[in-house]
Amino acid sequence: MLPLSQTTGxxxxxxxxxxxxxxxxxLVESVADYTGIPRSYLSKLVHKLAKKGLVTARRGHHGGVxxxxxxxxxxxxxxxxxxxxVAWRKRCLMGLAGCTEETPCxxxxxxxxxxxxxxxxxxxxxxxxxxxHQDPGVERFRADHGFLATAEAERNHAPV
Amino acid sequence: MLPLSQTTGxxxxxxxxxxxxxxxxxLVESVADYTGIPRSYLSKLVHKLAKKGLVTARRGHHGGVxxxxxxxxxxxxxxxxxxxxVAWRKRCLMGLAGCTEETPCxxxxxxxxxxxxxxxxxxxxxxxxxxxHQDPGVERFRADHGFLATAEAERNHAPV
DNA sequence: TCGTTAGATTACCGACGGATCCTCATTGAT
DNA sequence: ATCAATGAGGATCCGTCGGTAATCTAACGA
Numbered sequence: 001m002l003p004l005s006q007t008t009g010x011x012x013x014x015x016x017x018x019x020x021x022x023x024x025x026x027l028v029e030s031v032a033d034y035t036g037i038p039r040s041y042l043s044k045l046v047h048k049l050a051k052k053g054l055v056t057a058r059r060g061h062h063g064g065v066x067x068x069x070x071x072x073x074x075x076x077x078x079x080x081x082x083x084x085x086v087a088w089r090k091r092c093l094m095g096l097a098g099c100t101e102e103t104p105c106x107x108x109x110x111x112x113x114x115x116x117x118x119x120x121x122x123x124x125x126x127x128x129x130x131x132x133h134q135d136p137g138v139e140r141f142r143a144d145h146g147f148l149a150t151a152e153a154e155r156n157h158a159p160v
Numbered sequence: 161m162l163p164l165s166q167t168t169g170x171x172x173x174x175x176x177x178x179x180x181x182x183x184x185x186x187l188v189e190s191v192a193d194y195t196g197i198p199r200s201y202l203s204k205l206v207h208k209l210a211k212k213g214l215v216t217a218r219r220g221h222h223g224g225v226x227x228x229x230x231x232x233x234x235x236x237x238x239x240x241x242x243x244x245x246v247a248w249r250k251r252c253l254m255g256l257a258g259c260t261e262e263t264p265c266x267x268x269x270x271x272x273x274x275x276x277x278x279x280x281x282x283x284x285x286x287x288x289x290x291x292x293h294q295d296p297g298v299e300r301f302r303a304d305h306g307f308l309a310t311a312e313a314e315r316n317h318a319p320v
Numbered sequence: 321t322c323g324t325t326a327g328a329t330t331a332c333c334g335a336c337g338g339a340t341c342c343t344c345a346t347t348g349a350t
Numbered sequence: 351a352t353c354a355a356t357g358a359g360g361a362t363c364c365g366t367c368g369g370t371a372a373t374c375t376a377a378c379g380a
Contacts, residue, residue: 002163003162004162005337005338006338007337009252009253009254010255012253027356028357038338040340040341041339041340043356043358044359046357050357058356059345059347059348059357060347060355061347061354061355062349062355062356063346063347063356063357093172094169094172095173096169106176106290107172107285114278117277117281118278125267125270135266165367166367166368167367167368187326188326199370200369200370200371200372203327206327207327207328210327217326217327218326219327219375219377219378220324220325220375220376220378221326222377223327223376224327
């Protein structure tokens with residue numbers, strides 16, 4: 001019932017491979033090969049992210065996918081929301097249809113606070129935060145796809 | 161990927177209808193009628209809870225279901241674990257098979273702490289806590305099923 | 321012992337998410 | 351204008367989960 005499906009994990013892995021807005025597009029196929037995410041599935045996933053305004057995809061020669069906004073402005077919550085939606089935030093923990101703010105169930109307040117804590121956590125991590133970690137695999141991939149100017153920027157931050 | 165499925169909600173609603181250990185058994189059918197949970201499905205659910213040692217079920221005349229331990233010792237975590245298992249606690253957020261304590265992924269620590277926070281919350285609520293709330297519906301149900309001695313005990317506590 | 325009461329067990333169905341394959345549509349280079 | 355590159359989209363498969371129904375079996379009372 002809570003968010004963060006397997007597909008959200010895919011989204012995380014895929015987004016790490018993309019360039020900042022205005023950068024060079026990366027092929028869905030390259031990302032699929034590198035991450036091991038099924039190509040066709042990743043294609044649909046990317047489309048979903050595009051509809052939510054998180055990435056921009058262009059078809060044809062020299063097409064590919066780029067971030068639609070700076071990685072520092074893309075949170076884990078954004079991804080979760082794009083993939084899994086927000087329905088889970090509204091569902092009653094006990095599954096009672098009549099549970100509302102006015103007619104709360106026994107666990108209403110408890111659950112509301114729990115969800116709030118989770119949301120705060122999801123908002124506290126951005127793609128840029130993730131890039132600050134050493135990750136030889138991703139750095140190799142980036143080097144192969146035109147990420148030549150990012151290495152320095154990553155050194156100016158502490159780990160998440 | 162996270163726990164707390166619809167079925168866990170069912171378990172919560174069902175357990176609230178049961179007596180403390182040694183008390184009078186309540187019929188699966190009664191609970192189903194009152195909660196609206198499908199009878200057959202609830203039967204399987206109860207069996208699962210019985211295998212985990214949370215309830216005791218007896219067949220035949222004057223059979224039914226009772227809590228297997230005091231409601232104050234049954235946490236939301238117990239229910240979640242009985243129904244949804246614990247696999248979700250071990251899964252990597254990014255879905256990386258090779259992510260371990262020794263070879264952690266970029267989000268490993270972040271996710272570990274998040275899960276810890278959630279677990280603490282799940283452990284902080286017991287069935288007894290839930291009973292402390294006013295709930296005319298459940299109290300009516302209890303009155304109809306031999307819960308004559310519990311009303312006083314419930315008055316000695318603050319809400320959750 | 322026999323029958324009734326109740327939970328246990330089995331088989332099965334439908335919906336949904338993850339996943340795959342194949343084809344369509346768009347873009348840019350020539 | 352044409353062709354190849356590349357994302358978009360439809361059809362379909364598979365496994366899991368919620369849900370139903372029919373049957374089996376243990377416990378008790380008459």
